Amino acid sequence: MSSDGAVSEYSDLRPREKCGIIGCASEQPVATELYYGLRILQHRGQESAGIAVFEGEIKSKRGMGLVHEVLTKDDLMGFRGRSGIGHVRYSTAGSSVLDNAQPIVVKTSYGDVALAHNGEIVNAAEIREDLSRKGWAFMTTSDSEVIIRLLANELVSTGDPRRALKEFTNRLQGAYSLALLINDTVYAVRDPLGIRPLCIGEREGTMMIASESVAFDALGYRFIRDLKAGEIVELRPGGFDSFRLPHPTHSAHCMFEWVYFARPDSVIDGRLVYDARVKIGQELAREHPVDADIVVPVPESGRAQAQGYAAVAGLPLVEGLIKNRYIERTFIMPEQSEREVGVMLKLNPIRSAVKNKRVVLIDDSIIRGTTLRKIVQIVRQAGAKEVHVRIGCPPIRSPCFLGIDMKTREQFIANEKTVPEIGEFITADSLGYLSMRGLINALKQSRDDVCLGCLTGEYPIVIPGEKVRKEKPLEMFAEASRRKETRKSAVKKH
Ligand code: SF4
CATH class of the missing domain: 3.60.20.10 (Aminohydrolase, N-terminal nucleophile (Ntn) domain)
Known part of the structure; x- marks a missing residue:
């Protein structure tokens, strides 16, 4: 990949x-x-x-x-x-x-x-x-x-x-x-x-x-x-x-099916994907509240999560970004600058909706962060006063060997930077990721029954050179990222 x-x-x-x-x-x-x-x-x-x-x-x-x-x-x-x-x-x-x-x-x-x-x-x-x-x-x-x-x-x-x-x-x-x-x-x-x-x-x-x-x-x-x-x-x-x-006795259903890949109207292993995503947004709002005026999804992938966030935060959900469905995929463009043009061709802000507003921008996950940075800039250039990014999944740090096309550790910004540093990179006023516990709660699956390999680096089956899961409780991962974060002050630009 x-x-x-x-x-x-x-x-x-x-x-x-x-x-x-x-x-x-x-x-x-x-x-x-x-x-x-x-x-x-x-x-x-x-x-x-x-x-x-x-x-x-x-x-x-x-x-x-x-x-x-x-x-x-x-x-x-x-x-x-x-x-x-x-x-x-x-x-x-x-x-x-x-x-x-x-x-x-x-x-x-x-x-x-x-x-x-x-x-x-x-x-x-x-x-x-x-x-x-x-x-x-x-x-x-x-x-x-x-x-x-x-x-x-x-x-x-x-x-x-x-x-x-x-x-x-x-x-x-x-x-x-x-x-x-x-x-x-x-x-x-x-x-x-x-x-x-x-x-x-x-x-x-x-x-x-x-x-x-x-x-x-x-x-x-x-x-x-x-x-x-x-x-x-x-x-x-x-x-x-x-x-x-x-x-x-346990399963290892891929958490990413609910977070991003499957259609929201599918039921996977007893859990409607749409419900899981709304619940993710609710958990995210409880974990990462922020003083803001509106909640804007990155369409389509952040939409259900944004609904959940807006409901708990008591903020209006606003379609501040409109997707052009007919632009061909941009992966054929080799240069980063061209890719960023691709984002602009695909997404257009509703200026009157975001102008002078403090925006909570919701997306499902971050890999390298370059595209999300461009989206934050689009919202800011449309006149938003502040852009606070909330992500409906913990930081992705490890490759997937089980059918999802992310293969190298180098591609993940979360391996290079702390959460505040990622926030700076994407030019957000603040950044919050859903915790591992919040994700498990939202999926309504037992932790033992989901694969979290790309989040924890521990996989449900033996993969040469990789760790097998269940070596540590989930809280250990939260602790590790908290320790990292305390090394940096929170990202606040205004
Ligand atoms: S590592 Fe596991 S959770 Fe992550 S994408 Fe692959 S199968 Fe899904």
Whole structure:
């Protein structure tokens, strides 16, 4: 992942979810269902898309671009299969090539297999080496190809899909939500820690699995439930069978799904994302109150948090920044100055709304801080008297190895500077981050059941060279950042 900016809509190289997945089993052709489902999941990946359906053999279409650019009406009319899977993908610059687009399809002596994967396999290199020794050839560099070759290997040796699924997941370490098509049968797999989301729904006997429940709402499906950590389901028209992998007693759901990635209208592991974000804003207002006149969200990512903040603070919520939805993504612009122009093209202030006002500006998180600095300046140039920034997540300091595209410690401003120094850098009058405790309260999950790796540097699974979580209680992290902060006086410029 290259690095820049806040984790908001305007940071050009902000962390991205790597993928969204979907699968469908029906008595009717499923290509159109998959297509619409993927369009709803488009926020989870915008660089490639594809579907695969079974019609005596697995047929697929995948390509670079948005779902509607890759799959034409003619493509959809041509697919008659009644079981299928689909995928949207984000990939880092350089690996954004068709070879890495999904679903990946392989032909084996057992039959055809297609895979759509959301997550990241930590021990992919080791498995790849092992399979290469057994004679399997690899076409791409992706960990998803490692998954499908490993599964194919088990299918060929066991001849039994259920057994193969159980066996092959024993070897996988990392985050994986999978939609699989093994000949005509759709399977969904969620890793034993439930790191990436996956849920199941039904409409008139058509069964669907999807990364987020919002796909069901929009297509008229009934949300049945989230897959449990370590659960495998086999879909058939009218129902599904479920079996469970060995799994620990706790989960490790990615906190970032609620904080930023998932759509606010999705329910993830029992918690509506919108509610979690409003609660984050409420916690933030209690932890970091400030004398101000209005609360302004960085659209869209800070909107629900700003509502929660405004309600507790008793301040009006004002849409002081308007987003241009039709400006193309700015990550293609290599120079920092050009990126900043990109922010200005995307965001415009409502001058009359912010002029002479003391503004609380709310965003979800900060990575490098350069984009947020630009946004603060835009608000200030529009006439705001003061700009106080509040962030709905503790400082991000560590890479993600589990499916979110933030890979190097150097990209995080929180590793270089104290909170007051970050406030100075982004030119805010004051800066407040949500505490770890506040975040856990807002998510309404047990601390044991969420991954906080990028905040704590301690991960829910063994990652070579990194710490495993639960070495210290959460308060220790709060203490560490407080100690750092006392070395600096609070940022106050006026
Ligand atoms: S390290 Fe952070 S982004 Fe990655 S899975 Fe854990 S909480 Fe999510």
